[in-house]
Amino acid sequence: AQRVTQPEKLLSVFKGAPVELKCNYSYSGSPELFWYVQYSRQRLQLLLRHISRESIKGFTADLNKGETSFHLKKPFAQEEDSAMYYCALNKGSTLGRLYFGRGTQLTVWP
Amino acid sequence: DTGVSQDPRHKITKRGQNVTFRCDPISEHNRLYWYRQTLGQGPEFLTYFQNEAQLEKSRLLSDRFSAERPKGSFSTLEIQRTEQGDSAMYLCASSLVISGYGYTFGSGTRLTVV
Numbered sequence: 001a002q003r004v005t006q007p008e009k010l011l012s013v014f015k016g017a018p019v020e021l022k023c024n025y026s027y028s029g030s031p032e033l034f035w036y037v038q039y040s041r042q043r044l045q046l047l048l049r050h051i052s053r054e055s056i057k058g059f060t061a062d063l064n065k066g067e068t069s070f071h072l073k074k075p076f077a078q079e080e081d082s083a084m085y086y087c088a089l090n091k092g093s094t095l096g097r098l099y100f101g102r103g104t105q106l107t108v109w110p
Numbered sequence: 111d112t113g114v115s116q117d118p119r120h121k122i123t124k125r126g127q128n129v130t131f132r133c134d135p136i137s138e139h140n141r142l143y144w145y146r147q148t149l150g151q152g153p154e155f156l157t158y159f160q161n162e163a164q165l166e167k168s169r170l171l172s173d174r175f176s177a178e179r180p181k182g183s184f185s186t187l188e189i190q191r192t193e194q195g196d197s198a199m200y201l202c203a204s205s206l207v208i209s210g211y212g213y214t215f216g217s218g219t220r221l222t223v224v
Contacts, residue, residue, distance in 0.1 A: 004152075006152075009150075034212050036212075036215075043215045043216065043217045043218070044153070044201070044203075044213075044215040045214075045215065046211075046212040046213070046214075049211070049212055086152050086153070088152075094207050094208065095141065095205050095206065095207065095208065095211065095212070095213075096141075096158065096165070096166065097143075097155050097158060097166055098143075098153075098155070098213065099155070100152030100153045100154075101152050102150065102151050102152045103151075103152050
């Protein structure tokens with residue numbers, strides 16, 4: 001069965017430090033992976049999708065099918081990056097049900 | 111179009127009462143999703159529609175939950191005979207069918223059952 005695991009519930013770094021939020025998945029097919037972010041008092045919003053291979057707000061994520069991972073990385077964290085981050089998996093070639101991880105709360109200290 | 115709208119933002123109800131939530135998606139989006147989120151957990155899938163057709167419903171969803179999208183535009187989620195365990199944030203999202211663009215979420219409806 002498909003599953004998304006975010007092993008860290010909480011992650012704290014200092015401003016300017018590199019940050020990596022881990023996401024592992026289990027799915028036998030070819031998944032589509034997303035990162036969503038929720039800033040304080042705001043709605044969930046799409047941050048990254050692996051298919052686009054883009055960098056948003058300095059964040060990147062590479063799909064590693066061998067390790068079944070989709071870790072989110074940023075070389076220099078900023079205070080405004082403090083938020084809840086969710087990794088999500090789509091099974092099909094069209095967008096349907098997403099399977100979410102439990103989320104990682106990132107805190108960036110000044 | 112101001113995005114995905116959900117109404118009400120908050121709902122407090124007594125156990126055993128029925129509640130109904132509404133979601134208005136982005137007009138160009140033909141898929142609409144309902145999720146539930148409790149503290150410390152990621153969004154949990156409930157059901158989704160393509161236009162007016164309900165394509166999938168979670169097996170975890172009891173018969174007390176029902177959702178409709180009668181004209182393929184807005185959707186309603188009804189919970190009958192609410193229980194304290196139903197207390198959660200109910201999220202609505204919409205999307206295109208084409209993969210790769212992800213969902214657009216609403217702000218959610220927070221339900222508290224007392």
